[in-house]
Amino acid sequence: MTEHADGIVVGVDGSEASVAALRWAAEQARALGTPVVAVHAWEPCTAGFAPYAPTSARPTVAEQRERAAEVLASAVRHAFGPRIGPDLRAVVAQGPPSRVLLRYARGALLLALGRRAHGQWELPAVGTVGRECLRHATVPVVTVPAPDRQAARLRSVGTPPDVRTGAA
Numbered sequence: 539m540t541e542h543a544d545g546i547v548v549g550v551d552g553s554e555a556s557v558a559a560l561r562w563a564a565e566q567a568r569a570l571g572t573p574v575v576a577v578h579a580w581e582p583c584t585a586g587f588a589p590y591a592p593t594s595a596r597p598t599v600a601e602q603r604e605r606a607a608e609v610l611a612s613a614v615r616h617a618f619g620p621r622i623g624p625d626l627r628a629v630v631a632q633g634p635p636s637r638v639l640l641r642y643a644r645g646a647l648l649l650a651l652g653r654r655a656h657g658q659w660e661l662p663a664v665g666t667v668g669r670e671c672l673r674h675a676t677v678p679v680v681t682v683p684a685p686d687r688q689a690a691r692l693r694s695v696g697t698p699p700d701v702r703t704g705a706a
Contacts, residue, residue, distance in 0.1 A: 545573035545625075547643045548650045549635065549667065552578075552609040555652025555684035560617040562682045563650040564626070572647060573625040576614060579638035580606035580630065606630050636670035643677050653681040 546563045550556045560576055567574045582599050597605070607630045614628055631638045643649040649671060654663045664672065664681055672679050 545575055545646060546570075546648055546650060547575045547577055547639065547646045549639045549652070549671070550576045550578045550610055550613045551635070551652075551667075552613050553652055553684070555654060555682065557613050557617045557652070558684055559650045559652040559680075559682040560613065562680075564618070564623075566650075567625060570647065573627060575627045575629060575642060575646070576610060577629045577631060577639055577642050578606055578610035578613075579633055579635040580609075581632065581634060603630065603632070635667045636674070639667070639671055640674055640676075643671075643675060646677050648678040648680055649675055650680045650682060652684060654684055 546567050548556070548560050548563045550560060560574070563574050580602065582602055583597075610628050610630055614622060614626070618626075629642065631642070633641075639649060639651075651664075651668050651671060653665070653668060663683070668679075668681060672681075
């Protein structure tokens with residue numbers, strides 16, 4: 539397996555925003571005739587366990603890797619349902635998320651990341667991984683907002699609400 543990808547690389551963490559980024563990337567990839575590489579990065583966790591906790595209480599590295607694969611598979615199913623095209627490659631990689639994503643994005647057309655719909659309470663809409671990718675990426679980075687279920691649908695300016703147009 540190469541550590542860089544052709545096509546569109548998508549960071550997937552299982553959030554609604556990353557699923558939206560995956561869907562967006564698939565649409566763009568179809569238009570460009572290129573594959574999508576969905577990447578989920580994970581790090582072995584020892585945090586949250588007391589140093590004196592029995593080792594049997596801590597998940598093994600293999601169990602953590604399996605859980606990471608489940609997160610990615612679930613996000614892909616959520617984005618596309620049971621029918622997944624041949625132009626999608628799913629990658630589970632161990633390491634800090636920003637480093638893993640930047641490594642896989644090397645040589646790609648672009649890197650797609652999810653983000654919250656709006657920065658709320660003065661919090662930035664892009665998280666720490668997104669900021670690191672924006673700072674250090676050698677390819678274009680697109681941030682796709684999570685779907686805002688409460689937002690009103692956009693209408694054409696000056697068009698009464700009961701008039702529908704075919705414009706997108």
